[in-house]
Amino acid sequence: MKSVDNQDISGISEVLADRYRAGVGGRIHWLTYHLHKGRVTEFGEALICALATCENRLPGLGKRLVDELIDTAYTPSAQDPVAWRAGFQQLLQKFAEIVVLRALLEASWPAGAQFRHEPANPTSGRRPELAVELEERVYLFEVKCPSLVDHQTARGANPRQIPARSALGDALRANPDSSEPVTWPRDNVLKDFLESAEDKFSGFSAKDTVGVLVVFWDAYMYEPISALNYPRSGLLTKHSFHQVNGVRVPFDAVDGVIIMNHLAVLHAGAQEQGNAHRPGYFRIDHVDGGLPNVWCQNIGGAQLDPFLMEAFDAIPVEDAGPVEYRPHEFIVWINLPD
Template sequence: MTMPIAPIEGAKPETDRALLMVLIERHYQTYRKPGRHWLEYHFAKPSAFGLQLLEALATCELIASGLGFQLAKELAEIPYAQNKNGQQMFEHLLQKLFEVTVLRTLVSIDWPEGTIFLHEPTNPVSKKRPEFVVDTPERVFVFEVKCPGLLDHQHKRTKNPRQFPARTMLSKSEIRERALPLFAGDVTLPQDNKLKDFLVSAEEKIAGFQTAKPQTGVLVVAWDGSMYEPISSFNHVESGLFTEASFYKDATGIRVPFAAIDGVIVLNHLTKMHRASQELYDEHRPDVFVLEPNCPSPNFWCQNIGGSSLPDFVLKAFDAVLAESMAMFADYAPTEFVMWLDPRAFARNLAARRRKAALVYGVCPVPLSLS
């Protein structure tokens, strides 16, 4: 991490913040490579999004010296690219912007007096580096942050008429393709392998980090509005990673427990970040780097078997609710099959049925409706 800036004697915190925004932007420019860059438009004016990003970085710097400057450096080192490489680099940018949101949230929590923050410390056992550690007097919280590349998956989900969010008997290939011809063809498959890989990586970084105090390990994952996908991967009764029926087992057939991970916070933030970077804002969360409380579409906390719960003040900071408490809503319920309907195609089909009925019977004998 960069050397922290000496505090300005007699300055007010908001004055510090404004000055830090300027200094962080200059710091970013010193690491920016020649040529175009993803954020050059937002920092040139700066745009509303650019100001929000700089304010988030300044907030990190005010509370955890060196953090805001380090994140600015990492943002500057993500090159602009086009075509397929451009998509990969843009998803890398979204990942780093998501990390800024998570770290800004963590440092802004009112932790107990004497709390110490560590950014990417080295695990003494695995030598891996978790994203962020909050060392309180009573307990150590170790956070790992993951942001998947969902652009290809989102395209498939939009294109394909059918989706299996979880591994179930219904989704098995021999049933899907032979016994149930309805399911043959283009199908969007579960994303549980991606989430399983995140858990494996987080386990390596978190396990054994702290032995002197009780430890809570947390994986924070970005997702879009289709929250039933990660919930199905974690909680579905037939295969969920956080159930006894988990599809991920060791060589002896026993469920891999991910014992160092107490649970996962999933933020439905990816589409919001994508849109905000194009200056298309969500009316409920105009500042994409701030997790406003009581959002109509909350984030969720999914607790592992045997894992310890997160304190309420941490869940509140992430606007996260228990996954089980949202199971009554379709977007949050573990799901095994989804059929997507195109309203326009359905309307065209309905019109064709009406015309056929009129030709055969002279009039349509039975009212046909969209319901």
Template sequence: MNQDLKSVADQDISDISKILADRYRAGVGGRTHWLTYHLNKGRVTEFGQALICALASCEYRLPGLGERLVDELIGTGYTPAVQNPVAWRAGFQQLLQKFAEILVLRVLLEAPWPAGAQFQHEPANPTTGRRPELAVELEERVYLFEVKCPSLVDHQTARGANPRQIPARSTLGDTLRANQNPNEPVTWPRDNVLKDFLESADDKFSGFSAKETIGVLVVFWDAYVYEPISALKYPQSGLLTEHSFYQLNSVRVPFDSVDGVIMMNHLAVLHAGAQEQGHAHRPGFFRLDHVNGGLPNVWCQNIGGTQLDAFLMEALDAIPVEDAEQVEYQLHEFIVWINLPD
């Protein structure tokens, strides 16, 4: 994009940002809502500015999308924590899911797709009726994306308190489960939630088009990304391996329509930003880059899946999981935590 066109786009996005911020304020009226602090007309926070810019970018590239996302934010139920902490937590989890969708949509819409790419937000699968997050149709193929953001609150609490952790199903884990000592609690894998995500994405992608289809599941997690990676790729039981623990009639469930999973270690960034606790390990709340020592996202390819294009890997700030050398990305069978609080 030349500088003149870039200036026009920047001005358009600035104008759209103001319209969308006003739309949110009008929608919530005078009541306290999730983003009334961040989008206060007198003082928009850094997080609020980043969110509105992401929404405006979506609106600029796919007219109507930014407005729809703002309306969905308005519709996310808010209950003050002092009144009902359970309802507050459920609402905050819905808010994080919406943030995750906004981030991925913004990144994908801004990616350097080949000329002629056609975008559809939540199109209906003609075979199953299910709706993936985004479809991008090219002349020769269709890309489908689904975004998931699990609730990790209880899991994080257990991880912070329990001295032992089993990230993936294994013989050792089976032995520990069979001989549980209540005085030595264990943090168990969150692999069932990943199994559910894969099933949902597979159903949304299957039979979507007569063209070649590339299906990508994007899952948000916190910085402990060895947990989902182990659940997906651990040789003895990983969901994306020949020996997956999820089988029907002793046959692995293959999730054939899911080519792979992008594990996005951005959940803590959104969580911290929404609560005015800083940036965590990335400089942008609704952008993806791991400069200044942050960790990249990783691509976990399914058996028989198509490798994701280089330009999409770069846009999603991802590397193949096999190339990730940091300890946070290594497969683990058993972890003993030390120096836990009394």
């Protein structure tokens, strides 16, 4: 596919920015500050550029994404903090989708690739985020961005953490100690994501299908990696805790999971707190020496193509060196705030 320079999309960017402003009218909305006419922020410029790129590569997609951002409900936090948090989480989910859609539309696909945004699965009626059809196979992508606010609060306060299900975790649950509270794993969230992707991918096409679940997380990458790959209970291992009648649920339509450490980038950018560890808010930059995204392959799943690994700045999880990328059973935090 041809490259897109800034001049190609500058006109589209203006149209999309004006579409957002017209859609929210005079209301205070999530992005009115970032997209205020005449003083668009750095984050706002990055967002509109990503939307314009999507529109340029797949006509109609950028406009649809703008309309979805407009429809994302905003409630002032002072009036209803619960509704505000729910709306902000929904906004982060849309941001995550935009990051992935842009990366996929800009990836080095073979000639003739056909893109469909949220196509209906003929079997289940469920809609994956994107389908990319080649002559010999179909690639399906689903994007998930969990709500981590309460979990992050617990992680920052509790002296002990259980990232994966284990006998030790069972013992701590059976004998709780109120003086040393525990941060529990988010593995049920990953299970739900896998179930959703399985439902959207299974039976989608008579062609060979490659199903990829993309999950956004913060810098604590060992948490989703432990939930997926911990040898004694990980969802993508033969000893998965998710079983029916003693038999592992295999998620056969999901070839693997890409875990993105990009959530902090979006969160910080939206609140003008910097760009965390990657310079591009809505682009998956390849940062020399930076922490990569990872590919966790399912049992029996297809290998992810090298050009897609590059597009997501991902490496196989088993090749990741930092301790933050290894499955853990038990963590003791020290020097927590009083």
